[in-house]
Amino acid sequence: MIQVTLPAHLRTLARVEGDVAVEVEGQATLRSVLDALEAQYPMLRGTIRDHVTQQRRPFLRFFACQEDWSLEPPDTPLPDAVVRGTEPLMIVGAIAGG
């Protein structure tokens, strides 16, 4: 199971506490993990990436194993530690606004 860390507001929206675990069939990539996350928590659709373009929302970024994955192509395989579930895929909201 892949662990995903959500920003606080999305945890509230999804009605979960702490990290969520998702199962991915086939290769674990940003796209496949987000697909699985949105299938498990449909209320998150549109809040992380655009409904139509599938582009990451501008004030969110993706981190894995202390690396910024935000600009990686969405079908790039995620690190082994994320696949094994020992490191989370982190979805992080920009610290901005009032």
Added chain:
Amino acid sequence: MSKVRVLVGTRKGAFILSSDGKREKWGVSGPHFAGWEIYHMKGSPVDPDRLYASQSSGWFGQVIQRSSDGGKTWETPGGEKLPRPGEFPAGASNKFVYDVSSASGKPLTTHQWYDGTQHPWEFKRVWHLEPSLTDAETVYAGVEDAAIFRSTDGAVSWQELSGLRGHGTGPKWQPGAGGMCLHSIVLDRSDPQRMFIAISAAGAFRTDDGGATWKPINRGLKSQYIPDPHAEVGHCVHHIAMHPARPGVLYMQKHWDVMRSDNAGDLWQEVSGNLPTDFGFVIDVHAHEPETIYVVPIKSDSEHFPMDGKLRVYRSRSGGNEWEPLTKGLPQSDCYVNVLRDAMAVDSLDSCGVYFGTTGGQVYASRDSGDNWAPIVHDLPAVLSVEVQTIA
């Protein structure tokens, strides 16, 4: 005994203020959706326990919330988990996609940008939700960039009424300081096919065929800040209101000017009269007196606060032109809040209640048509919208 429920959208969540018909003691529920901007929340006239709320954030975009128990619990329509993994629900309550289908004439054009160049339409948020007068599952959404959407399945899925942007004047629409928003939707009880909407900054529009086609209704408006002050479109309308019993009579708070139309928007006349300033955002009509209207004058378009630090509601009992200040119970010194366009509403009890919210976080209520005021709450986040339900 009747109850009153005041639905308050703020910069940091939603609040529901409840009272019995005496309107003396109020309970406060919230914040719902804490930390999110709630641009608007409104109840169905058919089923008062059915509420719709527009929840948005610069980080996470748009979410639509729905309640079936008067706001005690909420759900994201279409957001429920399905039994089989990988199977998506048919709907997506926050999916607002502009219509580019060939069947409806590919109305997605460009609009005018701040610098005068053309700019593509981009969905940003829902400003206003208007539940149907006859069906609790049908609701309209006014969005930024300006368009109107309709849901007939309780906000699970949305379809654009693209005839509005298909009118052909889209390239002349432009955003105001708050964005290019469709902020007012007025339904006509006497004619289910007729609706009015208003856009900043395009103007007011009317449909007489249930939203298939629209016409601009801006004749008589005069806006000195656009190249042609009498243009067909381009006017920065801030809000429009109508009394249910007088469907042909519309009232408008424009950027500057308070206006009135007696022929469903075909022609407007200015009724600013003796107002100290005719800039403002809100306008509303008394529940039982169709010629009694309310505005909150704001100093100017560069100073968005009341004149002289005095928060005054102005009431006209003659449908405009002759206005009286209402001050009892409102701060009359050092008050520099704003009252935004969707932040005034009335109840329909025998002695009409009038309510408005401020950017300072106060919600003021009057139980006597505006003669006397008192705050229900005074330390909420900045208030974006106020709606009132009178529940028998």
